[in-house]
Amino acid sequence: MENYVVIITGANSSSGIGWATAMEMAKKQPKAIYVTDIRDDQLPILAKKLQTDYNVDGIARKVDASSEDDVKAVVDEALATYGRLDVFFANAGICLLNQLHNETKTNFLKTMEVNAWSVLTAIQHASAAMEKTSEAKPKSGGSIIANASIAGIRSGAGPISYSASKAAVVSLVQSSAWRLKGKNIRVNTVCPGFIATDLTQPAINALNDMNPQAALDQNPLERFGEPIEIATTVTFLASSESSFINGQDIRIDGGFGRSYRHVPLFGDA
Ligand SMILES: NC(=O)c1ccc[n+]([C@@H]2O[C@H](COP(=O)([O-])OP(=O)(O)OC[C@H]3O[C@@H](n4cnc5c(N)ncnc54)[C@H](O)[C@@H]3O)[C@@H](O)[C@H]2O)c1
Numbered sequence: 001m002e003n004y005v006v007i008i009t010g011a012n013s014s015s016g017i018g019w020a021t022a023m024e025m026a027k028k029q030p031k032a033i034y035v036t037d038i039r040d041d042q043l044p045i046l047a048k049k050l051q052t053d054y055n056v057d058g059i060a061r062k063v064d065a066s067s068e069d070d071v072k073a074v075v076d077e078a079l080a081t082y083g084r085l086d087v088f089f090a091n092a093g094i095c096l097l098n099q100l101h102n103e104t105k106t107n108f109l110k111t112m113e114v115n116a117w118s119v120l121t122a123i124q125h126a127s128a129a130m131e132k133t134s135e136a137k138p139k140s141g142g143s144i145i146a147n148a149s150i151a152g153i154r155s156g157a158g159p160i161s162y163s164a165s166k167a168a169v170v171s172l173v174q175s176s177a178w179r180l181k182g183k184n185i186r187v188n189t190v191c192p193g194f195i196a197t198d199l200t201q202p203a204i205n206a207l208n209d210m211n212p213q214a215a216l217d218q219n220p221l222e223r224f225g226e227p228i229e230i231a232t233t234v235t236f237l238a239s240s241e242s243s244f245i246n247g248q249d250i251r252i253d254g255g256f257g258r259s260y261r262h263v264p265l266f267g268d269a
Contacts (some may be wrong), residue, residue, distance in 0.1 A: 001239050003136065004030035005082045007126070008145075009065040009118065010092030011046060012037030016197045017234075018091040019046055019149065020227035022234045024139035024181055025087075028053035032082055034074055036063035037092065061135050065118035067126075075125045080178040084137045087238040088126035091147040092121045095162045095199055115165035116172065119146045123176045123187060130185050141184035144251045145237045146173050147230075148189040148249060150257040157193070157257065166191075170249045177247030186246040193253025194218070221254035 006025060011018030012035075019042075022035050033056055035046050043060035050058030061077070063070045078085050094114045096107045123144055130142030151158030152166025169189055176187045196204060204224065207215035216222040233252055234241050251257060 001025065001030040001087070001235075003027035003084075004028075004086035004238075005032045005034075005084050006030050006087040006238065007035050007036065007078060008089040008091055009036040009063060009071075009122070011035040012039045012042045014042055014046070014086050015227065016199070017192070017195065017227045017230045018089070019202070020048060020231040021089055021091065021234045022058075024055075024060075024228065024231035025238060026050050026056045028235060028239055029054070030056060032059060032078070034059045034061055034067070034078060035062045036074055038062070038064045059213050065090065065114045065122070067212055068121045071118075071121050074257065075129045076174035078127050079132060083134045084132065085126060085129035086137075086142050088122055088130075088142070088144045089147070089234055089238065090122040090144065092118055093147060093165075093199070095159065098161065098201075100160055103159075103161055107260055108164075111161040111165045113167065115162070119169050119172050122146070122170065127180055127183065127185050127187075127189050131146070131183055133240070139184060140185060143238050143242070144176070144185065144187045145234050146172075146187070146189045147234075148173070148191045149263035150191045150193050150251055150253045151253070152189060153249065154257055158222070172247065173269050186237075186242075188242075188245060188247065189249045190230055190233055190237070191249050191251045191253070192230050193225055193251070193256040195227060195230060219254045219256045222227075223254070225252065227229075227252060 040062040047058030047060040050056045131140045148169040149166040151163040173189045
């Protein structure tokens with residue numbers, strides 16, 4: 001990722017996937033990482049760590065990922081400052097807890113706006129910037145990664161609107177990979193399972209209150225995932241090491257979504 005310029009959304013929380021990904025990518029020595037979020041109380045700390053720990057330009061910017069103007073502004077700034085954009089990790093997301101019968105149009109549309117529209121507008125503006133060439137970057141190219149979820153692939157892993165928004169993310173990425181044909185711009189999703197972050201803390205607490213073993217039994221690895229376990233795959237997808245992976249939804253869930261629950265009748269099979 002040498003010389004790469006990277007933008008990450010939703011990176012403010014030190015226990016989140018965006019933060020872990022910025023730190024992981026920095027090991028690959030890109031030129032600059034823009035760390036952005038709608039909240040910016042922790043962002044400057046992250047930006048400084050990128051600089052001091054890895055000598056990577058860390059730039060903190062307050063960006064509402066669902067605002068086209070905000071997304072365009074940070075993309076334009078990266079282009080104006082460095083003359084290139086190579087990686088966009090559309091990671092910001094929200095999870096409102098309503099289910100089928102108490103969901104509201106307001107919550108549904110808000111979830112779609114923050115989780116899915118944010119990805120579409122990121123793909124639009126990031127891909128236009130990734131096409132720009134210069135002496136330093138003679139060929140169009142880049143990698144866009146969106147954070148979807150296994151909730152977007154099968155039911156039962158998240159609230160109804162959240163799951164629908166993540167299914168939309170998977171679809172947007174599949175379509176975009178083709179729409180960007182010939183431009184050397186790859187678009188993929190990561191689909192995490194249950195990862196211990198601020199987003200899932202209320203659910204983890206509730207599960208532990210009910211029955212800690214039942215919570216662990218949800219997964220063949222008998223644990224929740226860690227943000228770094230998503231960050232390593234996102235970094236791989238961002239780098240040239242994954243140069244032929246395009247239009248994919250990559251599940252990182254410890255095996256949670258791959259099987260129906262064990263049927264006792266079949267013994268240990
Ligand atoms: N934790 C999990 O189990 C899990 C599983 C699957 C997918 N994901 C996805 O991973 C992504 C990161 O979540 P996380 O688990 O690291 O939680 P997190 O709460 O640490 O990260 C989400 C970040 O998004 C930011 N954000 C919210 N609305 C925003 C907006 N409009 N603009 C910009 N930033 C905004 C929040 O401030 C927060 O920093 C989300 O898209 C989430 O849906 C998480």
